[in-house]
Amino acid sequence: MNTQYLIRLDDACPTMDAVKWDALESVLDESGIKPLVAVVPDNKDSMLEIDGYDPAFWGRVLDWQKKGWTIAMHGFQHLFHPIERKRLLMPFYDHSEFAGLSEQEQAKKIRNSWQLFLDRGIEPTVWIAPAHCFDLGTLRALRAETPIRIVNDGIACKQFYEHGLYWIPQQLWALSRKPFGLWTVCLHPNSMTMKQIEAFRDKLTSDIFRSRIISMGDVYLRKRKRSLLDRAYSVWFWQRDGIFRALYLLRNRLGASVWEKLPFCSLV
Numbered sequence: 001m002n003t004q005y006l007i008r009l010d011d012a013c014p015t016m017d018a019v020k021w022d023a024l025e026s027v028l029d030e031s032g033i034k035p036l037v038a039v040v041p042d043n044k045d046s047m048l049e050i051d052g053y054d055p056a057f058w059g060r061v062l063d064w065q066k067k068g069w070t071i072a073m074h075g076f077q078h079l080f081h082p083i084e085r086k087r088l089l090m091p092f093y094d095h096s097e098f099a100g101l102s103e104q105e106q107a108k109k110i111r112n113s114w115q116l117f118l119d120r121g122i123e124p125t126v127w128i129a130p131a132h133c134f135d136l137g138t139l140r141a142l143r144a145e146t147p148i149r150i151v152n153d154g155i156a157c158k159q160f161y162e163h164g165l166y167w168i169p170q171q172l173w174a175l176s177r178k179p180f181g182l183w184t185v186c187l188h189p190n191s192m193t194m195k196q197i198e199a200f201r202d203k204l205t206s207d208i209f210r211s212r213i214i215s216m217g218d219v220y221l222r223k224r225k226r227s228l229l230d231r232a233y234s235v236w237f238w239q240r241d242g243i244f245r246a247l248y249l250l251r252n253r254l255g256a257s258v259w260e261k262l263p264f265c266s267l268v
């Protein structure tokens with residue numbers, strides 16, 4: 001069966017780590033790969049303040065758009081408030097920029113974000129929530145305030161349609177061989193080492209992956225419901241996530257010296 005991979009780069013903003021982004025951009029250009037880029041339009045997250053403010057940043061986003069990279073709206077300011085994980089559609093963390101706020105508040109953030117993009121001549125076509133954390137109110141606000149109808153998130157094997165939006169699943173954080181399906185590989189260039197970027201280049205150009213990497217424009221969007229297999233994979237994904245969380249907690253409680261003597265310590 002056919003396997004396809006999309007490459008996604010998170011947390012582009014005027015204070016991103018330019019050296020890492022330059023390196024990764026060269027790697028992708030060498031292979032002619034057009035990724036999806038999650039751009040924060042008005043970053044206020046100090047974790048993403050790595051370099052000084054780059055006044056040429058938005059010109060760079062326009063250049064990405066011109067060469068066929070897909071620009072995604074990555075929230076508004078990348079600032080989080082605490083929220084119970086069970087209230088999220090994708091319960092990865094217990095914080096969110098959007099979930100839990102009133103629909104009016106969420107709509108205002110999305111409206112402001114959309115306007116900032118428009119002011120720079122950019123129309124994002126995909127929604128990527130900071131930290132994957134959002135709720136149904138976020139999606140309603142997104143539909144009301146923007147023409148964006150694609151979400152890059154969700155745990156499934158293929159593209160699906162839910163809540164009036166096309167979902168392109170995002171399930172990987174490194175290129176890893178899969179027997180079939182559509183897989184988005186989410187990378188965070190700001191926190192990658194140069195060694196990791198080199199390793200990524202090696203994988204990218206290998207026979208296993210190169211011909212299977214597509215761009216957003218290659219994804220055929222269908223109003224497809226999630227299949228039984230998609231749902232089974234999602235159950236497995238979240239069960240495994242729960243086990244890993246429990247192991248992390250155990251490691252923190254036991255301390256590194258005790259933990260390293262356990263036979264399964266290399267799993268976490």
Ligand SMILES: [Zn+2]
Nearest residue numbers: 010011130131
């Ligand atoms: Zn982010």
